[in-house]
Amino acid sequence: MNIVTRFSPSPTGYLHIGSVRTALYSWLFARSKNGKFILRIEDTDIVRSNKQYYKQHIIDSMTWLGINWDYGPYYQTNRLDRYYSVIDYMLKNNIAYKCFCTEDRLKVLRQSQLINKIKPKYDGHCRNIKYTGNNSNNYVIRFRNPDNGHVVFNDLIRGEISFSNNEIDDLIILRTNNIPTYNFCSVIDDYDMGVTHVIRGEEHISNTPRQINILKSLGINLPNYAHLSILLDNNGKKLSKRDKSNNVMYYHNNGILKEALLNYIIKLGWSYGNKEIFSLNEVISLFNLNKISKSPIKFDVNKLLWYNKYYMNNLSIDYIVNDFINYAKLLNLNFDKNIKIKDLLKLTISRCNTMKEIIDKYKYLYSNKINLNLSYLNYLNIKDKLIFISVFKDFLLTLKNSNDWSVYKIQNILNQVSLNKENKKIFYQLLRFAITNSHCSPPLSQIIYVAGKFNIINRIKNIIELIKK
Numbered sequence: 071m072n073i074v075t076r077f078s079p080s081p082t083g084y085l086h087i088g089s090v091r092t093a094l095y096s097w098l099f100a101r102s103k104n105g106k107f108i109l110r111i112e113d114t115d116i117v118r119s120n121k122q123y124y125k126q127h128i129i130d131s132m133t134w135l136g137i138n139w140d141y142g143p144y145y146q147t148n149r150l151d152r153y154y155s156v157i158d159y160m161l162k163n164n165i166a167y168k169c170f171c172t173e174d175r176l177k178v179l180r181q182s183q184l185i186n187k188i189k190p191k192y193d194g195h196c197r198n199i200k201y202t203g204n205n206s207n208n209y210v211i212r213f214r215n216p217d218n219g220h221v222v223f224n225d226l227i228r229g230e231i232s233f234s235n236n237e238i239d240d241l242i243i244l245r246t247n248n249i250p251t252y253n254f255c256s257v258i259d260d261y262d263m264g265v266t267h268v269i270r271g272e273e274h275i276s277n278t279p280r281q282i283n284i285l286k287s288l289g290i291n292l293p294n295y296a297h298l299s300i301l302l303d304n305n306g307k308k309l310s311k312r313d314k315s316n317n318v319m320y321y322h323n324n325g326i327l328k329e330a331l332l333n334y335i336i337k338l339g340w341s342y343g344n345k346e347i348f349s350l351n352e353v354i355s356l357f358n359l360n361k362i363s364k365s366p367i368k369f370d371v372n373k374l375l376w377y378n379k380y381y382m383n384n385l386s387i388d389y390i391v392n393d394f395i396n397y398a399k400l401l402n403l404n405f406d407k408n409i410k411i412k413d414l415l416k417l418t419i420s421r422c423n424t425m426k427e428i429i430d431k432y433k434y435l436y437s438n439k440i441n442l443n444l445s446y447l448n449y450l451n452i453k454d455k456l457i458f459i460s461v462f463k464d465f466l467l468t469l470k471n472s473n474d475w476s477v478y479k480i481q482n483i484l485n486q487v488s489l490n491k492e493n494k495k496i497f498y499q500l501l502r503f504a505i506t507n508s509h510c511s512p513p514l515s516q517i518i519y520v521a522g523k524f525n526i527i528n529r530i531k532n533i534i535e536l537i538k539k
């Protein structure tokens with residue numbers, strides 16, 4: 071069997087972690103079986119999903135993560151003619167019918183059902199109105215759901231699931247605005263696109279019997295279904311779509327490596343023994359739907375940071391440099407050419423959890439403008455000031471004249487500064503302060519080296535001027 075899976079988000083908001091997991095598992099399943107993976111944007115809810123940037127956001131997020139698709143992106147709003155022709159067929163064959171019930175009637179019906187403790191459901195009032203093709207415009211089209219029997223399907227993660235038909239409504243498949251609805255379009259698309267495995271979130275379990283009934287009414291073979299469990303936040307609540315920290319690009323913007331995010335998302339519900347670290351290629355060779363958990367899983371940001379730190383320290387330094395430069399571009403940061411980015415990263419990655427932390431914490435190494443906190447200089451008396459001005463001038467000259475810009479050489483120059491022990495300590499503090507605007511940093515010789523000769527000379531000149539003032 072040629073496996074075809076799809077990811078079919080509705081662009082009603084930013085792509086969130088739960089949706090990415092759905093996309094990733096569908097993609098992994100297709101890739102692990104040499105199958106095809108489709109990206110389909112389900113944008114027929116035109117009130118909620120007409121925002122172009124949500125559509126673009128889906129594409130950008132998938133592209134960033136490298137979840138590539140073989141076909142698509144398809145947009146349902148480009149396929150309306152196809153849906154209309156199927157609906158026409160369904161009307162003509164009495165599989166669907168026009169429903170002229172007013173909102174008021176449906177409201178009254180619903181209220182009386184609730185009062186009588188009956189599950190609200192359309193009562194089939196318009197089922198027997200004959201289709202004439204030119205009734206008034208104010209109607210919806212409903213699918214004629216079977217009255218009796220059960221819909222039973224074998225979920226590849228959960229096993230057999232059964233629904234009684236008398237619990238299922240006559241689903242609206244075309245709204246009054248002439249736009250078909252999700253449950254209908256999705257079924258037609260899955261059929262047209264040859265989807266063999268529908269892998270999606272468990273919130274769609276109750277849609278599955280409706281979709282199966284539509285498929286059966288059209289004489290179409292059913293795909294396989296697999297419903298993934300929900301993701302929970304730290305408080306045990308369902309991961310909210312509205313919370314921006316569940317948006318996948320939020321993690322990109324905050325300096326998380328895609329390798330870390332992918333590895334962590336893979337582990338949210340799928341496991342292979344106690345193994346924690348997986349490359350995508352490895353998972354492709356190991357992935358299997360029957361290893362997926364049925365239980366809700368907690369999304370833990372600290373665990374993600376753990377993965378991120380792991381990947382920052384274990385991917386090749388050249389890869390990290392490239393990723394860091396791209397990340398800096400995303401933040402509109404341009405490093406001047408004197409900065410030794412590779413050395414900056416070598417010096418800082420083991421001290422940080424994210425790329426953003428490196429950018430924020432070590433800003434002083436690449437930013438031309440640092441606003442020194444001058445109160446530190448107030449502790450120096452006039453005599454000390456004169457001493458330090460002269461020592462800084464000598465130090466500056468030696469650095470300037472040195473042809474060798476290496477950590478070793480810089481350390482030598484630092485060692486040669488002729489001051490007594492006490493003053494040497496103050497000199498180091500002033501120098502560190504001139505470069506980092508703080509009292510703690512990685513070793514001085516290393517930060518001087520990384521910041522580059524040009525930057526350091528300017529900063530020493532700057533501190534001399536400040537001491538003079």
Ligand code: GLU
Pocket residue numbers: 078079080112252256269270271274
């Ligand atoms: N468009 C649906 C959603 O975003 C997914 C439907 C499906 O996978 O069948 O939840």
